[in-house]
Amino acid sequence: MTASIPENTFAGFGNDIYVHHPSIAIDTALRSGSTWEFNGDNFRLSSAAMIKNVNAGWTGVQTYAPGSCSYAGGGTFRSGDYSGAQLDPSLFGFWLAGEQAVTLSGSCQWQTRIARLTP
Numbered sequence: 001m002t003a004s005i006p007e008n009t010f011a012g013f014g015n016d017i018y019v020h021h022p023s024i025a026i027d028t029a030l031r032s033g034s035t036w037e038f039n040g041d042n043f044r045l046s047s048a049a050m051i052k053n054v055n056a057g058w059t060g061v062q063t064y065a066p067g068s069c070s071y072a073g074g075g076t077f078r079s080g081d082y083s084g085a086q087l088d089p090s091l092f093g094f095w096l097a098g099e100q101a102v103t104l105s106g107s108c109q110w111q112t113r114i115a116r117l118t119p
Contacts, residue, residue, distance in 0.1 A: 016040040025085040025094050030054045033094030033117045035064075035085050039101075044070050045110060047083060047098020049117050065113035067101035082112060093118040 022036040032052040039045045044067025050058045084097040094117045099110045 017043060021081060021083040023083045023085040023096075025087050027087050027094070027119075028091050029119075031119045032058075033085050033087075033096065033119075034058070035083050035096040035098050035117075037083055037099055039067070044068065045099060045101035047096070047100060047113060049085075049096055049098075049115070051094075051117060051119055053119060062117075064096065064115040064117075065098045065100035069101050069103045069108035085117075088116070 017038055017040040019036050019038045022034060024032055024034040026032050031054065033049065034052070035047060035049045037045065037047050046063050046067040047065035048061055048063045050061050052058045082097060082099060086095045087093075088095055096115045096117055098113055098115070100113055101108055102111050103109075104111065
């Protein structure tokens with residue numbers, strides 16, 4: 001068995017947009033659900049998702065975990081480096097986990113957000 005990805009739509013989001021921690025899941029009908037984190041100089045740490053139906057392109061980019069604050073003060077700031085996509089036990093739809101930057105206790109921190117994606 002050999003796996004391959006014939007297209008790469010995760011590239012080309014633009015200057016100063018960093019896409020990282022991708023995850024993908026495929027259901028029994030060969031539909032794919034994907035999630036990733038993104039951030040940049042003008043974007044706060046957020047998570048987005050897309051779906052791909054059989055014989056079709058990736059569609060429906062949704063930001064399901066929008067960031068609401070920016071890390072400040074210089075130095076290195078890290079998120080938890082987590083994202084995930086998993087097939088729903090019903091075999092229809094996907095569960096996603098991603099991170100977002102939010103204000104907690106007066107400071108900008110990251111938190112994990114869970115979402116359901118349906119084809």
